Amino acid sequence: MATHPTIGESLRQEGYRLTPQRMMILAIIRDSSDHISAEEIHQKVRQQYPFVNISTVYRTLNLLKKLRLISETDLGEGYVRYELLERGRHHHLVCRRCGESFAFEHELLRPLQLRLLKEYGFTADVDHFAIFGLCQRCRPAEEMNDVRKEGQHGAA
Template sequence: MSGDVQEDNALQDALRRAGLRVTPQRMMVLAALAAGEGHMTADEIFDLVRREYPFLNRSTVYRTLDRLVELGLVAVTDLGEGVRQYELIGTQPHHHLICQRCGVTIDLADEVLQPLRARLQEEYGFAARMDHFAIFGLCRVCQPDGSSDD
């Protein structure tokens, strides 16, 4: 799980920009997220961190994740499995289309949601925070009248 120096420095800088102290616990959780492939549950993060730091408390991981989400460094989403999953927020927010039949997940560019953000602001005076959005439905293949040939 030990990241490279450049990655560690970037994570430390992100914590400082968010106004947080750089603590070993925060760095461990961020490093686990950086090492993970995409979305991870809190338990997966805890298990990964415990390999190197066996005395870490599970509640510390949960508290750290909550704080990182609150500060916008980590996104939390339920991708339809009833479990909160976490992911580092990169330089650009990203979103997902999730098929409720076959489970395929399709990445959705942030630009697609920009008109929705603008309309929510204009019509409702609501500044939507959509850093990591999941939209459920049926993919092209699973739609009753859909076909996979284009």
């Protein structure tokens, strides 16, 4: 029932206030099994206390993102989803054809992160990537589609 102590305390230690709105929002993110949208958070907060404004939800999410406590991901649904970062870093492959999304290990981004640091002196925030493309199942279908179109005028 109580808000996640470590995250609430992280906020206060950074000089921010732990208000009832923020406690409710934090509890909902923590209790949600996977990525959750701002609108879903807003709905659930309102079940407890109906006067919370959606802009408070967005402002809280932006604050938590700034403090690197949550990650924000665009899975191509027309809105973004949020997740506790302490839950373990992972990333997503999103198929542009079927819309399905697949997780992939943070490990695969390490080499890139290192090269950017070595060659450009740039410290990349690699909290949560979403990479778009074609999944294994959809690629054949897409290629067949290309062939049909090329067939219309004969050349590649």
